[in-house]
Amino acid sequence: MKPETLTLAKKTCKMTGMEQKTNRFKLVAFDLDGTICNTLSDIASSLNRTLAALGFPTYSDEGVSSLIGKSIVYMCKNAVPQDRFEAWTDVRDGWNADYAKHLCDTTVPYPEIREMLHALKDRGITLAVVTNKPDPHAKKMIRTLFPEGDLFARVQGQCAEYPVKPDPTMLDVVREALGFTREETLYLGDMDVDLQFAKNAGLTCVGCGWGYRGEAFLREAGAEHVISHPLALLEIIDTL
Numbered sequence: 679m680k681p682e683t684l685t686l687a688k689k690t691c692k693m694t695g696m697e698q699k700t701n702r703f704k705l706v707a708f709d710l711d712g713t714i715c716n717t718l719s720d721i722a723s724s725l726n727r728t729l730a731a732l733g734f735p736t737y738s739d740e741g742v743s744s745l746i747g748k749s750i751v752y753m754c755k756n757a758v759p760q761d762r763f764e765a766w767t768d769v770r771d772g773w774n775a776d777y778a779k780h781l782c783d784t785t786v787p788y789p790e791i792r793e794m795l796h797a798l799k800d801r802g803i804t805l806a807v808v809t810n811k812p813d814p815h816a817k818k819m820i821r822t823l824f825p826e827g828d829l830f831a832r833v834q835g836q837c838a839e840y841p842v843k844p845d846p847t848m849l850d851v852v853r854e855a856l857g858f859t860r861e862e863t864l865y866l867g868d869m870d871v872d873l874q875f876a877k878n879a880g881l882t883c884v885g886c887g888w889g890y891r892g893e894a895f896l897r898e899a900g901a902e903h904v905i906s907h908p909l910a911l912l913e914i915i916d917t918l
Contacts (some may be wrong), residue, residue, distance in 0.1 A: 687852035703882075703915050705858040706798055707849065709867035710816055710835075711746060712889035714791055715823065718743055718782045723778065725757060728772035734759055740814055743890050747869040749810050750774070750843045760823055773813065775823035775905055781815055782822045788888055790908035797912055806832045808849050808865070813837040831856055843871050853879070866911065866918075870899040 711717045722742035729736050737745075737757065745753040754770040755763070798805060808831055809816050816835030824830070832852050834840075840848040853863050865876040868889020873896070876883030885901035887893030888907070896904050903918070905911055 701801060701803065701915055701918060702862065703864045704862040705804045705806065705853060705856055705864070705917075706911075707808045707852060707863065707865045707881075708807040709865075709869070709872050709889075710807050710811050710819065712868040712891075713866055713872075713886050714807065715787050715819065717781070717784050717785045718746070718890065720781055721746060723783070724773050724777040724780055725753070725769075727776050728769055729757060732765060732767070734765075734766060734769075743837075747810065747890065749814055749836060750840075768885075774815075777815060778818070779912070781819055782816055785819065785823070787823055788908060792824075793804060794908040794911055795824075797909070798915075800830065803915075804831045804858070806830055806834070806856065807851050808834050808852050810842050811835045822887060831866065844874035844878050846875065848877040849875060849881070853881075864915070868896070870896070873899055873901055882918060 701792065708714050711721070718739055722737065722739045725742055726736040734757075742753075742757075745756050750764075750770060750773065753767045754773060758766045758769050771798065782875065795805060807816060807820060811819075813835030817833050820830060820833050821827075832855065834848055834852050835910065836842050836848075840851065842848075853860070860880040864882045864884060865879070866884050866886055867873070867885045869891050873883050873885065883901065883903070885893070885896035885904040887904050887906045888908070893904050893906060902913055905914060
């Protein structure tokens, strides 16, 4: 074959998708709040309605942002006035009931999230959600906002069966159930607890700078990889 013919054949293969880069990562697992979806306003509104009903002070969205990420128990224990600490279970129960009705009032996926998720799927990469959000809320949110139904192979939220982040059990269970090694798995999250979660699970972690803590915070917390917008994850996957 003449050199110019060989060159043309290579170009044709690229154009038709016959020549593709083999990705190291076969599974990408995502945090949910502050990573896939901007959930802050609905979380804060449910918390404030619950606190107000109990006669407790309410919070700004920024104040609530500082309370979320670790667990709902953590949020409620730190939201309740400390001289009424025993009432945190009432806040938890009230928040859960209210949020179940209002979790998608204003919540939407971040810009570029849908495009990024579908691009990963088109590459044959399996997607999962692993979050400290209570499991029923996480599953309902994904069903509501991503009605295509087959985008995520598994959605796993916090439940009594598994400890919360940064304990790696929940992430290990999902990864093993889907049949992937640690080396084949990447985790994306927006908080320091996500960095520690992935580290404890032995996974590569990418921090998302559009989330609740921001790029500077994630880098200071030790993130090796931080992206400023979702579609940048495709380049990260190609280069790691």
